[in-house]
Amino acid sequence: MSLSSHSINMKKILFLVLLPFLLHAQHDDDIKALDAYVKQGMKDWQVPGLSIAVVKDGKKLFSKGYGVIDIESNQPVTTSSRFMIGSTTKAMTALSLAILVDEKKLNWDDKVIDHYPEFQLNDAYSTRDITIIDLLSHRAGLGNADFLWSMNDISSEEIVKRLKYVEPSYPLRGGYTYQNIMYLVAGMVIEKVSGQPWKDFIKERIFDPLKMSNSRALYADISNESDYVQPHYIIDDKVQITSFLTADRIGPAGSIWSTSDDMSNWMLMLLDSGQFNNQRIISRERIGELWGTYNIIPQEQFYPTTKVTKPNWTTYGLGWFQHDYQGYKLQFHTGSLPGLTAIIGLIPELDFGVYVFGNLDHAELRHALMYKAIDLFFDMGDTDWNKEFIELYWNLDKENEKQQAESLSGQIEGTNPSLQLPDYIGEYSDPLYGKVMITQKGKVLKAEFTKSLSAELSHWHYDSFLAEWNVAYSKPNLVSFKLDSQGKVESLSFGSFSYSKE
Numbered sequence: 001m002s003l004s005s006h007s008i009n010m011k012k013i014l015f016l017v018l019l020p021f022l023l024h025a026q027h028d029d030d031i032k033a034l035d036a037y038v039k040q041g042m043k044d045w046q047v048p049g050l051s052i053a054v055v056k057d058g059k060k061l062f063s064k065g066y067g068v069i070d071i072e073s074n075q076p077v078t079t080s081s082r083f084m085i086g087s088t089t090k091a092m093t094a095l096s097l098a099i100l101v102d103e104k105k106l107n108w109d110d111k112v113i114d115h116y117p118e119f120q121l122n123d124a125y126s127t128r129d130i131t132i133i134d135l136l137s138h139r140a141g142l143g144n145a146d147f148l149w150s151m152n153d154i155s156s157e158e159i160v161k162r163l164k165y166v167e168p169s170y171p172l173r174g175g176y177t178y179q180n181i182m183y184l185v186a187g188m189v190i191e192k193v194s195g196q197p198w199k200d201f202i203k204e205r206i207f208d209p210l211k212m213s214n215s216r217a218l219y220a221d222i223s224n225e226s227d228y229v230q231p232h233y234i235i236d237d238k239v240q241i242t243s244f245l246t247a248d249r250i251g252p253a254g255s256i257w258s259t260s261d262d263m264s265n266w267m268l269m270l271l272d273s274g275q276f277n278n279q280r281i282i283s284r285e286r287i288g289e290l291w292g293t294y295n296i297i298p299q300e301q302f303y304p305t306t307k308v309t310k311p312n313w314t315t316y317g318l319g320w321f322q323h324d325y326q327g328y329k330l331q332f333h334t335g336s337l338p339g340l341t342a343i344i345g346l347i348p349e350l351d352f353g354v355y356v357f358g359n360l361d362h363a364e365l366r367h368a369l370m371y372k373a374i375d376l377f378f379d380m381g382d383t384d385w386n387k388e389f390i391e392l393y394w395n396l397d398k399e400n401e402k403q404q405a406e407s408l409s410g411q412i413e414g415t416n417p418s419l420q421l422p423d424y425i426g427e428y429s430d431p432l433y434g435k436v437m438i439t440q441k442g443k444v445l446k447a448e449f450t451k452s453l454s455a456e457l458s459h460w461h462y463d464s465f466l467a468e469w470n471v472a473y474s475k476p477n478l479v480s481f482k483l484d485s486q487g488k489v490e491s492l493s494f495g496s497f498s499y500s501k502e
Helices: 003-045 086-102 124-129 132-136 156-165 180-194 198-207 248-254 260-271 284-290 365-378 385-407
Strands: 049-056 059-067 232-235 238-241 314-316 321-325 328-337 340-347 352-358 426-430 434-441 444-448 454-461 464-469 477-483 489-494 497-501
Touching: 003 049, 003 059, 003 365, 003 385, 049 260, 049 365, 059 260, 086 132, 086 180, 086 198, 086 248, 086 284, 086 328, 086 340, 132 180, 156 180, 156 248, 180 198, 180 248, 198 248, 260 340, 260 352, 328 365, 340 365, 352 365, 365 385, 426 489, 454 477
Parallel strands: none
Antiparallel strands: 049 059, 049 352, 232 238, 314 321, 321 328, 328 340, 340 352, 426 434, 426 497, 434 444, 444 454, 454 464, 464 477, 477 489, 489 497
16 A cells, blocks of 8 residues: 555545544534524513424434423423424324324325214215225315314313214315314324323323423323423413313313424334334335325415415425425424414434424414524524514414405494394304303403403494403404394304304
8 A cells, every 4th residue: 555545545534534523523513503593583472481402313302391391480491391282293193093003003095984883974985985094184174164163172082073064165175275173183093003092192102202291181181290391472462371271171182282302213213114222113115105295285275375485386294294395305394372382393314303392372483493494403504484484474473464454344333233132142053063152241241261261241332242352362353143033143153153143
């Protein structure tokens, strides 16, 4: 060997020895930049508390809590503080079904009624033909039916029973509408096939093997514990704590609570082809199936962020939204309940994942941090996503405010209700929508939908009343009463909802 060849080989050896240290130093810079970006973003969006995790190349690079779990206690957020993961729960429900596919207890193309014979949709064809994959890919033919759980105090089983009253919005597999209730059905399939309730299956088959010791399947499981966040809203330009709307009754669609440390393990398992600490949770083949493409989403039905990111395509897998980013396929999902946010983003080709939690309603800093983390760790540009999304959502908010004002325009002054207020009192119901109780409260009416959802009704014009809701996430709207030929109240309606008087 010549002296020059020896010198070249020594340089190669030295480079390989130093490479981990060089990469670590580079990651340190990326982490510092991301840390600073988080802090500035929290100020810009007024987010009280946030937690973030980044994994890459089989390692947890970053997990940190910021701010406070709520503005009253000022208890600091840590990497063990529990946040709602919302609809990122869907990926865990889909993976649970994939485990059962691995165990040959079901197939993706199995008909739902083969495992859950009580299941019934509005038409016989869809009931007979809908498959497991249809449940998970938002192509079941139904419009949004979240009113079944958000506006009713009914059981999970009753929610599913009422699906037979929901008229189809498009043919089975003929479109896309985001649909939480189908994931509740998926959870019931898990119970039928495995013999375990969904929450127990999730704990035994996901939480325990992944060492996710601080994760809980339901809000009911953490409500007596201490270190979990409270939801916040900006009301009258001030950040305020608001009430919980739990997703426990549609648990498989969005009820899990977790931490940045625990979700790091979840991401590491997914990116390592379904194994964690040399223990296989699920086969590599199933992971690939979860990240396949099963539904095309029109961009006008995708996230508003596409106005800035401008993807070429937008699709849905099994519990995962997808679009192209910088030439790679980004697998991601948000989680949202009133006052709480989450987002997960994975690029399997780059062995990279990021998870962000927040406790301020629809603070889209979560999207900014997902894209910024990718950009930083792979030198994909220096776009200030925070600035871009603040402008985007500020304009959207202004447009929504304009539409809200227009919806309440045209009030005819000087009119009176046809009847005295006591004549509107009573119970109103619908087989699909449920019940609403109208009572009188002083000089106004009160509409009670659930124990926690109600509205005060003040006269607007004729037999229409302005409903001002007791929850921060519902804007005022009009409730109208209809009289029969005898001049008695026959029904009430608002938006697309209609209830007949008992």
